[in-house]
Amino acid sequence: MPKFLVNPDGSLGKRNDVYCASIEHKLGIKASPTAVLVYGDDKGEVGPGAIGYLVGQENRGLEYMFIMMNAARFAVGVQGIAVSERAYQKAVQYAKERIQSRPVDGSANKAVPIIHHPDVRRMLMTMRATTEGAAPWRSWPRPRMTAAHHHPDEQVRKQNQAFYEFMVPLVKGYSTEMSLEVTSLGVQVHGGMGFIEETGAAQYYRDAKISRSTKARPPSRPTIWWVARPHVTAGRRPGRSPRRSRRPRPSWRAATARPRAPCSRA
Known part of the structure; x- marks a missing residue:
């Protein structure tokens, strides 16, 4: 849906009836503006x-x-891994200074x-281990797509396409x-300064939030x-929890009872 219609000779024609009503004010990724578009208000030509x-x-x-x-x-998904790596690098730099x-x-x-300090090292190692553990996810499905x-x-x-489509939501x-x-741990490493915009740690947290949504x-x-x-409860009786087991439980009385001699009737 173009802003201007194109004439047969390639020149710009009439103004289409689509207009930008406003720019959205977002929590993060402010360098990528999104807008509210209005169609059909008879404002064009x-x-x-x-x-x-x-x-x-x-x-x-x-x-x-x-x-x-x-x-x-x-x-x-790759963006999530990238912003995590950047948040870790920023936190390490601050912790050293x-x-x-x-x-x-x-x-x-x-x-x-x-x-x-041990607690700071714990947070940094958690950030590093989690990010490096997720890094292979960005390269594993890519050859399958190719x-x-x-x-x-x-x-x-067909097999590679099915595998790629299965992996994409997981990645x-x-x-x-x-x-x-x-990125939340990155803010925590900075302490109170992590809540200050000048440090840059809060920006990574906001950008990670939008990538999740x-x-x-x-x-x-x-x-x-x-x-x-x-599917989980298929074949079970109604009202029975799927976690319950129908196996008979061994009784401690049966395990410790002594055998009795058969009694004869007079």
Whole structure:
């Protein structure tokens, strides 16, 4: 849907009936502006109603959208890993420069950089281990996507495409969930200064938050359980919890009882 219609000779034509109503004021990623668009208010030169053009085949728009969406989900997952790595580097740099308190082990008689304090080291190592643990997720599905498009065997292409489509939600979901925890620890390493905009730690936290919410947020656990419930409880009697076991439990009386001699009737 163009802002201006294009004439047959390639020159700009009439103004289309689509306008930007406002720029959204967001929590993060402010360098990427998003806007509210208004269609059909009869403000253009084409009459009431904006004019758009069909891209691709008719009735296949949802299919095209999911092709774009899968690529965007994977990119957002990589973004979560990247912002986590940047938050870790920023926290390490600050911890090496910030001087506060003597070490608890008595190794120094004066104030030392906070990276020597055990709790700060714990947070930094948690950030590093979590980020490095998630890093292979960004490279594992990528060769499968390449094979799904360029492998000469059609069956291999289908297998790689199925694997890639299966992995994309996992990469996106875990990487963005992880990034929110890592960037939060980055703010915590900075202490009160992490809440100050000049340090830059808060920006990573805000950017990680939007990556978790955009391109289909991870579903909540109750939603997952409700969707999976008919399959989990299949074959069970109504009203019985799926966690209960129907096996007979051994009784301590049966294990310790002495054998009795058969009694005969007179």
